């Protein structure tokens with residue numbers, strides 16, 4: 001087995017280090033975050049850091065890179081108080097990836113990559129129309145992570161939309177059936193294949 005030390009990591013060329021450290025933590029979620037500016041320009045960007053935070057009240061969070069450069073998702077979310085999280089379907093991974101390009105603030109990534117918007121009445125942020133699972137969130141709080149100069153963004157789930165055939169009787173959503181993609185590192189997209197589900201684990205009950 002290969003063994004790499006912290007010193008070797010720090011001595012690596014920047015891109016090699018970035019790919020290595022971004023992929024070693026495991027497969028990550030693949031989402032498009034939708035926002036809208038005060039000038040009504042819809043914005044869309046790929047994020048691989050969305051995770052569940054808690055279900056009562058229902059909340060999720062994601063990591064935002066340092067705001068030392070223009071971050072349209074952040075600016076829009078702060079000014080409207082809303083954002084959407086849309087699962088990346090296997091069929092549009094290339095378009096989804098393209099949203100990471102630095103588009104001008106007057107240009108909508110929805111149009112640039114040819115993904116349609118969907119709007120709910122009385123909710124400003126745009127959803128990705130063909131995402132099988134769509135979540136409308138209200139910005140709740142942000143925490144500065146001083147070690148990396150990042151921000152952890154907390155959102156409360158106000159709307160949850162998903163295709164009819166995805167939910168099991170116990171509430172669970174079958175992301176495999178939804179053909180939701182996952183991400184390895186910053187550029188590797190994977191399919192989700194369900195291997196099994198298990199009962200709530202208790203000591204001495206391993207069957």
Ligand SMILES: Cc1cc2nc3c(=O)[nH]c(=O)nc-3n(C[C@H](O)[C@H](O)[C@H](O)COP(=O)(O)O)c2cc1C
Pocket residue numbers: 043044045046047048049050062063064065070071072073074097099100101102103183185186187
């Ligand atoms: C696969 C992938 C995952 C990404 N995940 C994140 C993330 O979790 N947090 C983040 O701040 N930027 C992330 N980015 C970078 C943003 O997509 C990129 O900075 C984008 O231009 C932001 O757009 P905006 O300025 O419209 O918000 C990711 C990029 C890629 C390619």
